[in-house]
Amino acid sequence: MITFDQQTKTFHLQNKTTSYIIGIEEHNYLTHLYFGKKINHYSGGYRYPRTNRSFSPNPAHSKDRLFSLDTLPLEYPGFGHGDFREPAHLIKLTSGSRVNDFRYVSYEIQDGKPALEGLPATYVQDETDAMTLVLTLQDTISQLTLRLFYTIFAEASVITRSAQLVNDGSETVEINRLASQALDFGNQPLELIHLNGTWAKERQLTRETIHPGIKVIDSKRGSSSHQQNPFAAFVTPQTTEFQGEAYGFSLLYSGNHETIVQKDPFDQIRVIMGINSFNFGWQLQPKASFQTPEVVMVYSDQGLNAMSQTYHDLFNQHLIRGKYKHKERPTLINNWEATYFDFNEDKIMNIVSEAKALGVEMFVLDDGWFGGREDDFTSLGDWVETEGKLACGLENLAQQVHDQGMKFGLWFEPEMISEDSELFRAHPEWALGIPGRERSLSRSQYVLDFSRADVRENIYQQMTAIFDRVPLDYVKWDMNRNMTEVYSVLLGPEQQGEVAHRYILGLYEFLERLTTSYPEILFESCSGGGGRFDAGFLYYMPQTWTSDNTDAIARLKIQYGTSLVYPISSMGAHVSAIPNHQTGRETSLTIRGNVAMSGVFGYELDLTQLTSEEKAEIKEQVAFYKQHRQLLQFGDFYRLKSPYEGNDTAWMFVSKDQKEAMVFYFRVLADAAHPLVTLKLTGLAADAVYEINQEEFGGDELMNIGFYIDSELYGDYATQRFYLKRK
């Protein structure tokens, strides 16, 4: 899969579908020659043309005015030697200069894929799953060594990248930027897709033309954020869900990130992705090394659906770990929107009994069970059960839930501390904060300094005391604010630029320890809904609560956008009460069910308040979901109609063996005399016959002619669902 051609001095990473080509040029600079559809034979004859551009400098002592770093497509560009575009690295030397000049030295090709110490990364099950190229570059003046890692997976159009810097000198240097990847594209019309939003409105899909200049997608919030997801894609103007080229870039990181897209004066496009360089400064001691997070690059020549499926399959097979990796996820009832903080044993057990009767498999006790917390002003950091709130006690409650034959889950927000807490009174210095300055509040809470081992140990001991006493099947790990006054009192002034990243490294260490020590527990991450829905987190926790917005109509856009990168089996989705608590909208139980069962299905409302008709419908939904859960959680997901483009949305699931499929259709607003809607399905076996509602259709008939959505759909928020079974 990886070859080096001595003649053309090129590295070619290649599998059945994709090629990635790197060249070694004069002066031992590395150029980026190609990424895209597989090239069977690369002659190297048609190399990137050299041009003499005024004001584009040439290397020292070179009389060749055609060679300039400013115009070449480069693998890992620096700054200060003629390339005036955005660099992949900025490293401050003791001289005060940030100019470094890395030249290629050697390469190594390995079977499999090395792990990244302390960081989430895709992994191989078998050495034959992937191959890795390691390129070593050096700057002899600064005595820094750079290693670029490229892994190509055998069975998918996937290349992962990361970089490592080693200080071989005798003086400490400061890393201000070390990107996970840099990628240059020649002059071609490309558009940028990214996922942006805010609380209750996560991962809204935006597609825009790339204009000259620089566009940055980033987070300075200390977390991957609701606002800008660490993901971007480049597509051609012709690319649709079903055809055309798409290049996806997903950063496996849960903290401050940046994606810089630059179109230069010659219409060449560069994309840099990695830890956010804003306010970043890492002291790299002599002999020490720094490893960047990983970027997963996906290529598709069959549109966005194929790109998404590549991500879904890769993340399901090579990123998510643990007992639930391939296991069907339980249906759940969460009490948050049912009771908020106002619950007791009776209320909870009434909900549990109703849930049991309706077939729901797990009960999750949300916020408010610890430290005397009756509202969101207090007690974070005190992970001790509030005595008397649940008359029977937590352990006994879990037992009662288990006695009903259901699983039991519990909510935690481990990274946070309330000013009004025993922990804060004992250790105010454990919260992030700058001595002499007041800390800003958000949801009336502060952020614990997870870069500190003592802080992590305290929270670990408190949490696991509960884990060891209460039989838990599931844990919801929440995080309800972003970071301000980022400063750690344990570090010296020159190291304060490291805190945000050290926090994430500390968090990852904690998550690794906790999830491997309690392998039976299903973990779901959350951050005010989907404020930290990133691929880094999926390495530790296979599910994420997609959004605090449970309104079915708002969820169409949220789940559609999320599905661009993240597997359906990772997206928590619940049916909640009407009027919806976030939007005030009233929709039918049917559409709420259809939207939520397009994710990992659950309920989040007071089941005791429902009519018998509503309960009957929920019972039917739960039974239906359980029957088709394998298909809905692990089947191939296809987006058919985008909620961003009109009044209707459609998507479908096809089992890997194409023996069954499920189609969902949603129409937001009613429309008299609505034009007939034909849905052309996809992903079916063309020569097979499928049964839908006792009628038979050819697979090719459904894909080419399509079938009609009910012309009598009436009222706002209408929906239809079809199950297809191969004959």
Ligand code: GLA
């Ligand atoms: C966050 C979560 C909610 C709920 C509350 C509890 O907002 O996203 O699901 O757990 O916290 O305080």
